[in-house]
Amino acid sequence: MAGYTKELLVAPDDLDDLNHVNNVRYVQWIQDISKEHWQTKASEQIQEEYIWVVLTHYIEYKSAAVLNDPITLETHIASSSGAKCTRIVEMVHSETKTLLVRSSTEWCLLHRNSLRPTRISDEIKAIFI
Template structure:
């Protein structure tokens, strides 16, 4: 199930070329991933486990500029063992053209020991 949010490009999001800085896109990927987890996971789940990034693969398709509306969506594409792959797509809110697509591999850790944990069925189910 996809989780979505919208934003509008602000001046602080821009780089020296006056389009959204690549670092800002990474921040937005992190932000929507965290918001998705915090929205659907129980308080107990959030206390017992944490997610850490193993890899990011980001495709920059088109530039966004000041004032552009952006629709961001994310979902879990697959999971195995302690890892899952999360997709994030950013689409221009007016043109509906793809701006950015990322695939991030996350690892589930015990919040106390920081050791990897096999993703429990209860967590897999909340992402369906």
């Protein structure tokens, strides 16, 4: 499936008391790249009609990132069924290619006005292929 990639550099505000990237920051980055992927691929009309909410996050922390580390974030939709999809996000040190974090997040598509789950249409699936 068609993915989305972005680069970032670890900043002082990203660090915890051990001078590693804070776990909360990784969760924020997972959410941010997921949202950016949606906003980049989906039309304004689709974005005005639907929103996504997180049902579950599963995160594996493989290696620590520190100040000034360059990180490549990649995301893609692994599967979808009914109103749910599973999105994978991987974060890799851009220079060493060391896997830092891998997450699998289950998202649910909601109709923006009713906030009710809605089946992921073929039109929306096609956005991510």
